[in-house]
Amino acid sequence: MRKLKIPVTRIEGHELITLVLDEKGRVAQAKFHVTEARGFERFCQGRTVWKMPGITARICGICPVSHLLCSAKAGDAILAVRVPRAADKLRRLMNLGQFVQSHALSFFHLSSPDLLLGWDSDSTRRNVFGLVEENPTLALEGIRLRAYGQQVIEELGGRKLHPAWAVPGGVRAPLSQEARDRLAAGLPEVMRIAQDAISLYEEHLEDWAEEIAGFGDFPSLFMSLVAPDGTWEHYEGHIRFVDADRKVVADGLDPTRYPDYIGEQVEGWSYLKFPYYREAGYPEGLYRVGPLARLNCCDRMGTPLADEALGRFRALADGKAVPSSFHYHYARLIEILAALERIGRFLEDPDILSPRVRAEAGINDLEGVGVHEAPRGTLFHHYRVDAHGVITWVNLIVSTGHNNLAMNRTVQQIAQRYLSGREVTEGLLNRLEGGIRAYDPCLSCSVHAVGHLPLRVELYDASGRLISERARA
């Protein structure tokens, strides 16, 4: 028996992949470890509930908006206030901007070099700069699309990164007429870019058949929020689980009562917990969240262009749930389009210019749960406070956590398919990365870094002797 250890560094959180091989060199077991504890749940204790959006936004530089909004929602519950209508819509608008910028980053900047330049192409060129040389129009359009998402965030929150704009009870500043006009002016161009990107993906489906079949292609449950009428939802609604046949397993679940149906398993070899669907037990209760899950769970997108795209997406699996994690990319592109269509609707809504955006209140409930959809999946912020609003207990289930079991399964599937004998090939390294990257996990910085994960693979025999090594900086 041999053991393969693949430490993945320079990410927010540290990551290690271990592969255990049997006597014949086949992959017997694969584990995706997250080896860093960051302790937010502990050091938020003793802070006031009003500061939580600002603190938790610092969890990540890619998805600060997701934590900001989710934390503000948990705060709303503790203040027991109804957020003013304009604030509710503005928060949705910012979340849609976050979807656009985060999905555009994932697809254009990080994943498209693998997809368009080839998995076995020269690793020094297989990055966003290689893409600029090969296809400058696409690279620039990707940057433009992301910039638009960032612009939505900046026009609302005053800054692109870590805006401390959403607060328990609403938001701090309304949207100005000028800012709305600027956003409306930029929309037609990015709508076209998003549609072109979907066409590009659809044209290449046949070229990627092998990866589609090998990157986390397995039946599983899917979980996401859906609107009361089953429409795609990103901010409110209820939790729905569907199975591989897209049959609804559970619907209408109250998101604030997540402990009733989501269990969290702790494994000694990873700091990332393993959430599972309680009804099915551990680890059979594996479910996926994020773009793929949202598209598999919802009945419709709720906007015309995105609904057309959803029809083509559904056709991939004859109306059943699309099983391959490779299609997270496809789902992501469709969600960009859906988000832009919804942004367009909000920009025409007179409500969003209202100056009444913040409800003030004291501590009216000692516990609050905030739930919404972050680009990567369903995000839960659960706080308990004392009578003065000082945090006494925090539980966060972040999107990447939900996908932990699925990412492990994906790593195993890719290793089994591509690790032949003892030789650790460049192709294996790259496909392992690509498999993880399809989920766009929020171990952010390096999985999100320009270029590639610095990977090192060491292959040991049963006695612990190093027999093969391959590194890539």
Place this chain on the structure above:
Amino acid sequence: MIHLEIDGRAITARPGQTILEAAEGAGIRIPTLCHLKGLSPWGSCRICLVEIANWNGRLVPACATQVQEGMRVVATSPRLTELRRRVLELLFAERNHICAICVSSGHCELQDLACELGMEVVRVPYRFPGLALDASHGKFVYDPNRCVLCGRCVRACSEVEGAMTWGFSGRGIHTTVEPDLGGPWGSAETCTECGKCLEACPVGALVERGKATAEQEKEPQLLAQLTERRPRA
């Protein structure tokens, strides 16, 4: 009139004026932290240290030292900048000053000083004390983690409001400010809820309840306006 020299410039000042007041009158900037116009001089933070050239280069706090005839004051020099920066580093290391998530970020005198004095690193180890936040008051929150012990709240409360709610407790590094000799602020009987301590506080230690990151703005000049209208005895 008293004749003195600050940074080589000949200056006249009234007897009883401090070096800081004389410098301000001449348009010479001396950074301060525990000093606040409208409150009595304190001299505890040592940010306003200046050098008296004809006293063998002795260092004195400009806010608490009166002008004297023939004094030659150095208010700006590499040595002073280095000393002030060191003082600032000690202040930063003593408690938990995490600007990124502080309600006073962007409106904080400690943060402004770090920028002004070019403090890029803290060369002493941080202490990371685990001090409990007091959110028991209906209007305000006291976060001792942000406190620099400048005593401006203590002076504002006693000298301007006359309530004497705030006072120092403990000694040395264990010093804290506390309402009504300790205990939660919410049950401090002497507190009149006037908010002057909050306006006087240069950092995010005393803030309004419900304020989120970078949202707390203060008006420390209020104290001077109040005392000028109502001169102290």
